[in-house]
Amino acid sequence: MLTLLIGVGAGILVGLLCGLTFAGGLWRTVLGLAAFFAVTIPINLAVKRRLEALFKGVQTMIEQQQGTMRRKVNLMAGKMMSSTKGLQRQIEKQQEETVVQALRALDGVSRLRRWSPLAERQANTLRAQLCFQIQDYEKADEYFAKSFALDPVTVAMKLVRLYQRGKRDEYDKLYRRSVKRFRGDKPVLLYALHSWVLVEEGKIDEAVAVLVEAKDRTENETLRSNWEHLVNGRTRSFSNAGLGDLWYALHLETPKPVKVRQPRFGGRMR
Template sequence: MLTLVIGIVTAIVVWFGLNSAWPGHPVWNSIAAVVGFLGVGLVINLQIKKRLEAIFGEVQSSILETQEHLRRKINMLQNKMQGGPRVQAMVEKEQAEAIMKAIKILDKVAPLKKWNLLAARQADTLRGQLLFQIKDFTAADPYLDKAIILDPVTLAMKMTRLYKRGRMEDVTKAFKKGIRRFKDEKSTLIYALYSWILVQEDRVDEAVALLFEAKSKTESEVLKQNWEHLANGRLKRFSNAGLGEQWYALYLEVPKAPKIRQQAGFGGPGMGGFR
């Protein structure tokens, strides 16, 4: 990483320069060298951060612009009493095209990798989130596997794909890390997802125990009701539908009464999380 190399070179130059001009003070010269090293790193990282924020902001603006365009188009079609699968397919197609266009913007991060090792991971995390949104799961998987988890939605995406690929041990590990990191209401989606997975795996007793824990750690009525249903043998009434779009955006289930829906609002997982 160039930042580290430049910092080390700066420290060496400062130390030898001061030692030559002010001999006999190795401690102070060393302190000055360390300050030089840290100062260079700070300046470079601030510049890289600004550049990354500009790129991510461009991605967000591109998607929000398309969302606004689609919102107007949907309203127009609804006013004309038009809808159905064909319109839904049209909306999804335009959303996918817009997201692929936004993903191309992330290529601008490539030159920054030599300055900041995390730059590529931040961009790849966002890339994985966007590919997941347009259901290009095969392409999203390698990015989500190595994603920087800064929010529960990104973790839920990763857990979903691990489950779909039959990696239950990794799902459990991801869940345990998630509930240690995300507390209170931030853990609701994670508990809901993992309990759903346990039910699908016919591990109902474990799901009951999990939801008993969840209802004491969150205020979610959905989790509470699901615990009551499972604890009383009402397996068919178990449902995460009450979480709304947050749940359906994982594409594990579809609403019972499908209607034209826009993609889950961009930015929750990725844009606000990078620092």
């Protein structure tokens, strides 16, 4: 907002000065606009760079935490440790701590809010994702209401919350609007989510129609397999597990634990 006010002020000042000197109406307008852009463009670029640095720092923090968790999981799997619940609690605790740190870091956006009216909405998008990730749904809903849903993952998370809260009309509107907007394989997660919802509701014919559209617009094998299962009456075989972490990040289902075979004592090593 301050950027706009300063730019307008600069344009008006130049216009007035031109009126007092040599310039006529046309030149006064041209020079006023030039002054406006000469002031606002550098300010907007500077604010943009600071926002990008802030968001990149938060993203780096999250990626480092995810890397640490993956290494811990792989280490325990390699040692064939059986305390799955204990490991899960450790991961959840570490994840919550990282999210709290990331949310604190995003408070730095408040200093730029006066210069960029969209800065807070951009930050709220990331805040909503982080709160959804640790299943703090009340906070996530607050941030979703004041954020941008520009990427498929954010849209899918918002759709999940609308579905869980029984706001089906809003869910349908957001789904239809969003699935048309994305191209290539970007709408895969939205098709997977919507078909899952329809199967859960017993609307198999509608789910088949969604998957027909999905396999025509995307090249995803999981969606194609689900279509084949439904048209052949194998509803119980419907599964989005093939999407991996992308699907499980929506917290609608949990991956099946991998059973590790323990070697028998005294068994022959091969």
